[in-house]
Every structure is written in C-alpha cells, then in structure tokens.
Amino acid sequence: MRRSLRTTGLGAEIALAPGTSRDLVLEIRDRPLGDPMVPSRAWAATGNGWDEAVPALASTLAPGDARHACAVLRGLTCATGGTVAAATTGLPERAEEGRNYDYRYVWIRDQCYAGQASAACGEHALLDDAVRFVTARLHEDGPRLSPAYATTGGPVPDQRTLGLPGYPGGYDRIGNRVSRQFQLDVFGEALLLAAARRLDRLDADGRRAARVAADAIAHRRNEPDAGIWELENRRWTHSRLICAAGLRSWAGLVPEGRAASLAALADRIVADTSAIGLHPAGHWQRSPGDPRLDAALLLPPLRGALPAGDPRTRATLRAYARELTTGHYAYRFRHDERPLEEAEGAFLLCGYVMALAEHQQGHREEALRWFERNRAACGAAGLFAEEYDIRQRQLRGNLPQAFVHALFLESAARLATSPS
Structure with missing residues (x-):
C-alpha cells in the first residue's frame, strides 16, 4: 500500500503466520513517489554499506561489541574529521548538583584516544580523521592549541542558558568554558598519533604538526595547566608524563639527531616530575601539592613514558587499585571523605585503563575481569556514558561518550594479544 503524505491517514492490517516476516517500507519525499523500493535490495545495500564503513574486527575480544564501538565513533565523527566528545548535552552526572555539561564539541585528547584505538585494532579511518583534525588545529594555533574545538575547527562557544526546562535534574546550559583553559597534555596526546607514521599514514603536514607539538612541550612544560579533568591550574603529574610519552613515541620515528634531543627532553621531564610528583610511598601523586592518587597516573606507562616494570609504575597501579577501585569499578580520584x-x-574510562594496565603487567585474568565488568555497564542500545552509578545501576552523564568507546575499543584490541 502506498499513499501520499498529504492524505489524512495511512493504515494497514497485516496477518503474519508464525515464523514469517514482512518488510515495511516508509518513503518520505519532497517529490512524487517513483517505483516502489525493493526491500531485499535495500537490505543488501544497507548491509554492504555497514561492511564497508565498519570492519569485522574479528581479531579483537568481543568482535561484535568492538564493531559497535567503532560504529559509534564513526557516527560521532563529522566531515572535518572531528569526533565530538558526546552527542548530547545537559544529561546530569548528579541530579540538581550542576554537574551537567555540553560535550558536543571535539576535545583534542578524546580525538587522539579514538585515533590510538583505531591504530590498535587496524581500523584506519578513525586514525586518519584524528590526524587530519589535530594536524589542522596545530598548524592554526601552534603552542596556543585549545583543549577543544567546534566541529568546524572554530572556537567552542562559552556557556549560556536556553530558557528551557532542561533534562530532569539537569540544566539548560549549552556551550563550554574549556576554551579558557590551557591543558598541556594535549600536546603529548597529539604526538602519540605517531602511530599513524608507523602505519605510513602521516603526510608532510602531519610531520610538521608533530614538530609544532614537540616545540610547544619544550616551551610550556613548566606552566601550570588545567589537566585531564579540567580543574584548577597546577603542575599536574599526568600532564607532564604524558608529554614525555609523546616525545618518546615520536623520537622513535625521526632522524637520529632529532631523536636524541626528543628523548633527552623526555628524560628531563620524567626526572623533573619525579622530583616533585613522586609520593614518599613510591607511587606517583596528582601534583606537587596534592599527594592523592589519580586514575590518570596509570596512563603514561601505557603510552611509553616509563617501562611497565618501573617500580613507580607498579607502585602506582597497586596503590590505585587498593584505594580507588571497588568491585572492578574504578574512580578518578577521591573528592573527600565520602565513600x-x-x-x-x-568512571568507565578508568575501568578500561585498569584493564590495559593489568594486561601490561601480564595479569591477563585480572585484565579480563576489568574488561568484562565495565563492558556490561552500558544501556540497552550498547552505549556508554561517562559514569556508572553502581548503587542504582544507572548510566550518568552525556552519551554516547566518545572516550569510553575509544578505550573500550583499544582494550578489545590489546587484550586479544600478548603484552609487548
């Protein structure tokens, strides 16, 4: 049955015998309807389109879920190559506490996470997009690189309200204050896209952008910054160590003279950070004035800032697991004395970081426990939000959250192999 939308209604009764099916084709056009669509051809074209856009990822853990995460990240990526941090705004992390944000912009760090996940699982489209977007921003802004951008590459608008009710328990804010911040670690993350050069997917523009990032680290490494969690300006330990990781990654891919200077700078950063950012107990601490642990401190060893066997790496992992995890769920840091x-x-991102950290230490069974626990913390559509409330068993915050899907995808790829 076919009828124009200008009619007053459309109705049909279809009787189906057990085990049978019937395709329903709904066409909405701004011109007269042509020949009827053949459902079998439409299904075949749709399947072929998905197969071309999203690889099988058969060599990963949970290939179906890995493929789904890859599809989500592709869906969050716009024509400029920018991958937005989330598709929604204003979904609260905690009702009536003001902790709801607009993440419909491209965070450089999150974009790099997606690129690294893409490289790990052999799906190069997301890596190419990340390199394209980050390269353009480095050429435009150089050492003044912003933590986040609009999908067009322009600045993120400041916060404002819409005068609407908003999501229950949330607010009607849009925009984000992130453009006012300096986040040092984004330069290190940009250099970690060296994976593209190893795969011969980095052109001359990309190589020049990497030099810009390395020079920015050299000149700005001692400046206080807002850090990965976008807090007050401090000399955050994670920010400096992830820059050392980026420098080491890039040093392995450039001529010997340049490599030596990059490696020397990385060594200097690690030594300087160890002098002010190492807790007396032997593990990394958040900053010189903050002795607490932080999930972000698990990332630099994963990216090559320090070896897996370094005593500081192992001490940090043990202390973090003891103090900031429960039931294979992980938290960023301790806010106060509350549970x-x-x-x-x-924080689901942190759960996958724990999976990667345990895997790097050769603890395969423990890594798989972390992977499976956090893989289950999704909604019916298989989408991850930023946080998961373990008491009410509910997702919290905006979704789908790109960096969670990226770390899931990377975990699915790396846990399927032996640690290097």
Missing part, C-alpha cells in the same frame, strides 16, 4: 560511589559515579 567513592557517593561522590561520583564509577
């Missing part, structure tokens, strides 16, 4: 789950939801 972890009362201060904020479990």
